[in-house]
Amino acid sequence: MDRDRQEILTTARLRGVTGFVMGGVDPDDWSRQRTVAECGIYMTFGLHPWTVINTEPAKLQKALEQLHTKLKDAVGLGELGLDYLRGPTSTSRAIQRTYFTRQLEIARDADKPVVLHIVKAHDDALKLLRDMGGRFHGIVHGFSGSADLAGAYLKLGLHVSIGCALLKSGYKVLKRELKHIPETAITLESDAPDMHPSGRTNINRPDIIVDVAKAVTDLTGRPTAKVLDQSSKALRILFGLDDPIRSD
Template identity: 30%
Template sequence: MNKPAATDGPVSPVLSGWFDSHCHFDFPVFAQNRQAVWQHCESLGLTGLIVPGISCEQGKQLASFCQGRPWWFALGLHPFFIDQHTMDDLDWLERALVTSDCVAVGEFGLHRVRQMDPAIRLRQRRLFDAQLQLAQQYRLPVILHGVGAHDEIILALRQTRFDQGGVIHAFSGSEQQARQYLDLGFRLGLGGLLLRPNAHRLRRTVQQLPLDAWLLETDAPDMAPAVVASATNSPVFLPLIGVALARLKRVTPATVRAVQAARIGQIFRRSTDLSI
């Protein structure tokens, strides 16, 4: 059974301001002050975020976690947590893709840096291929994690003729790789790496590509921007990244917000809108 494609409709109020396209807001580090953090986010103009899935156990909680909130969620099996996954988790994932209001399959992908065990690399690839197939079958975009594996991922997308698009999370590859992803219908996740003093290649790539090639994200609580004192990242830093992107592209922050809203709404269309 195929999940019905979402239809175009009114723009969700979630997309009226800054939007964090990748935030692990369900992680325990936020448990004690999550509401206060979100109120701070709202005071800075954030109106929504996407919580990625990383495992079966965590994914089962995401619908209730996001219910009644301006938070969307994806479902997937993250390669970094390969020891937590079984092939049976794919059966759960398929059922959840049909019955839930998730906006994407992910976060999944290939994590090759410092991972030389052939058996683990093979398990990563099998889970990657299976999740890509599910996304194609149920006409959902993907949130892809690629560390040391961009060429392998690009080849797989081409060979499978995947045409549902999505986002390459925390992209830091070459301009050539970036353009290949764009040609395949993807957008590139842009986070705190942009603010690092030594991120010269990334800033050059941002300058060379169109503004709508990028989707803003924090990856909180990981990858805190170098310009902030906190070791724990937070969605409150999303506007900092947006302003940095605006300056680099020589446009206003309002322009960045508008372009982001258009792209988020186009890629992650929901079958039902949230009442918030």
């Protein structure tokens, strides 16, 4: 997306997407993010669970120390979390839980919102959040679960962030139960350049959020403009921003 960045951002803004949150996954990613920072683009820095399970312990500890200092330049901490699909062994899962907890501690100490990546690990994620006292603020990125699961995160102070799952085949539980998730608990995301909709082979783009909002309308009857405005308002509050914003 680097080569076409300005065209992509211009297209998004023409469709009403005027702010962007870019998630970071490792120290190299954090450095690249800083080179593209501009008005309307905001950064979160974190150690993604894929990074955690594929990095040597010494480098991982150094990265965690870097995160302490670099977080002051970010609007939140993320992505962090648990991915038991990519890390299926008991050892890799234990390592993920350790670094998930340590990053949650950093976020809490810095009073930063979190961007959670949770795959096939919701029970453990919720337990760890509760064990730490709950009441974090932030989003569960790429949410595709039930209304009850959304409610469990909501009780801990988190929103569920919904994206192109609504534009893909499958995801029947989310599509069936979306209308039962409070609109104030939902934010929208593109996950660009990943997670492109069914039938599209090119990279995903931030302006797909408008199509996600229309899908929410189709499934819930909620007006598209209201869906977009509610998401923007929630994200502005969560990340402490003044500009209209939608999650990238």
